[in-house]
Amino acid sequence: MAARRFGFLMFPAFEELDLIGPWEMATMWATYADGPQCLTVAATAGPIRCAKGLSVSADVGFADCPALDYLLIPGGFSAFDAAQDPELLRFVRARAATARAVLSVCTGAFVLAAAGLLQGRKATTHWKALDRLAALDGIAVQQERWVRDGAVWTSAGVSAGIDLLLAFIAAEDGAAVASTVQFNAEYYPDGRTYGDAHRAPQAPAYVRRLP
Amino acid sequence: MAARRFGFLMFPAFEELDLIGPWEMATMWATYADGPQCLTVAATAGPIRCAKGLSVSADVGFADCPALDYLLIPGGFSAFDAAQDPELLRFVRARAATARAVLSVCTGAFVLAAAGLLQGRKATTHWKALDRLAALDGIAVQQERWVRDGAVWTSAGVSAGIDLLLAFIAAEDGAAVASTVQFNAEYYPDGRTYGDAHRAPQAPAYVRRLP
Numbered sequence: 001m002a003a004r005r006f007g008f009l010m011f012p013a014f015e016e017l018d019l020i021g022p023w024e025m026a027t028m029w030a031t032y033a034d035g036p037q038c039l040t041v042a043a044t045a046g047p048i049r050c051a052k053g054l055s056v057s058a059d060v061g062f063a064d065c066p067a068l069d070y071l072l073i074p075g076g077f078s079a080f081d082a083a084q085d086p087e088l089l090r091f092v093r094a095r096a097a098t099a100r101a102v103l104s105v106c107t108g109a110f111v112l113a114a115a116g117l118l119q120g121r122k123a124t125t126h127w128k129a130l131d132r133l134a135a136l137d138g139i140a141v142q143q144e145r146w147v148r149d150g151a152v153w154t155s156a157g158v159s160a161g162i163d164l165l166l167a168f169i170a171a172e173d174g175a176a177v178a179s180t181v182q183f184n185a186e187y188y189p190d191g192r193t194y195g196d197a198h199r200a201p202q203a204p205a206y207v208r209r210l211p
Numbered sequence: 212m213a214a215r216r217f218g219f220l221m222f223p224a225f226e227e228l229d230l231i232g233p234w235e236m237a238t239m240w241a242t243y244a245d246g247p248q249c250l251t252v253a254a255t256a257g258p259i260r261c262a263k264g265l266s267v268s269a270d271v272g273f274a275d276c277p278a279l280d281y282l283l284i285p286g287g288f289s290a291f292d293a294a295q296d297p298e299l300l301r302f303v304r305a306r307a308a309t310a311r312a313v314l315s316v317c318t319g320a321f322v323l324a325a326a327g328l329l330q331g332r333k334a335t336t337h338w339k340a341l342d343r344l345a346a347l348d349g350i351a352v353q354q355e356r357w358v359r360d361g362a363v364w365t366s367a368g369v370s371a372g373i374d375l376l377l378a379f380i381a382a383e384d385g386a387a388v389a390s391t392v393q394f395n396a397e398y399y400p401d402g403r404t405y406g407d408a409h410r411a412p413q414a415p416a417y418v419r420r421l422p
Contacts, residue, residue, distance in 0.1 A: 016234060017231060021232070023227060031263070053249065053270075059266070127397060176406045176408075194377060210399060
């Protein structure tokens with residue numbers, strides 16, 4: 001199989017785990033099961049400060065980004081700004097047109113929506129932004145941890161990108177490969193739910209179903 | 212309450228999610244529930260390349276690091292090198308002596324061990340390294356997702372640091388605070404287990420107990 005490439009979009013103040021949870025799964029896929037080469041891409045290569053203060057650096061700029069088979073868009077409050085950035089939207093639209101799949105985590109869904117990629121599709125986002133996504137025309141918002149609609153995959157908030165990636169890997173390369181990734185990342189969460197914040201009325205349906 | 216500080220140790224080729232999973236939980240704690248100020252620290256401030264290629268940057272060097280209430284040590288294959296670095300071990304020992312707690316994720320346990328901090332304690336690590344940790348004198352290795360022994364907290368591999376942090380936050384500030392963090396990070400994993408990699412004989416006991 002020709003080497004595949006998976007691009008991870010960065011923009012100012014993106015939410016750390018939105019990108020790096022999926023990044024860890026995808027790079028485990030590359031390391032242990034012949035998965036795609038992974039790289040980070042932003043308007044220009046170089047330093048970016050994340051939402052919670054972590055300092056990271058993008059590998060390549062939009063102009064130098066090689067062809068991508070997959071593109072993931074993280075969220076964060078700043079995703080609403082990213083969704084109004086014409087250059088970023090041009091990049092996302094152009095790459096989505098030739099990619100096998102596009103994925104978003106959390107409010108990264110608003111970037112996909114602004115690029116016209118959620119039109120007529122099912123999608124989800126962070127629970128705080130479900131109403132705002134539902135207010136856009138032509139999107140069937142689902143209150144699930146992650147949603148696939150053809151080549152467009154979206155997830156709920158922050159940590160949900162990890163579950164999204166494992167499901168995506170299973171769909172692309174089979175459950176045995178997802179199993180290898182899951183084992184190496186030792187992703188067997190303890191399933192504890194603390195307190196009762198998740199009983200709030202704004203909690204998404206999949207969370208309200210928790211025991 | 213005086214502002215607390217939580218240091219996240221970086222060293223060359225540390226494993227991305229080992230640090231950034233806990234970082235996201237700790238910074239949600241800071242943002243939504245008066246948790247500690249979080250910062251990254253390495254031998255010297257500046258760029259570090261992670262195990263899977265992500266480029267990050269440490270906020271402060273050892274010499275400039277302020278007093279820390281908590282210190283977390285990530286893993287990765289390079290943690291075995293970090294565990295032989297006298298300057299890094301001096302830093303960890305000095306900070307552990309005045310911190311309220313030290314935590315490790317994955318093979319970060321070997322740094323704690325080399326610093327003498329696991330002597331006579333229960334601890335855990337990534338499943339690939341359980342035998343190697345058990346071969347060290349004076350450590351009672353547990354095949355659990357995370358282990359607390361007094362002020363020393365250790366977790367299993369990579370993603371287990373997220374569960375570790377929520378448990379730690381609950382212990383420090385109560386279940387209601389952990390609940391707020393969990394809800395904002397939307398950490399309600401879908402609980403899927405792919406394939407049968409986790410049925411391997413080297414899988415830790417807590418994974419072999421999965422249905």
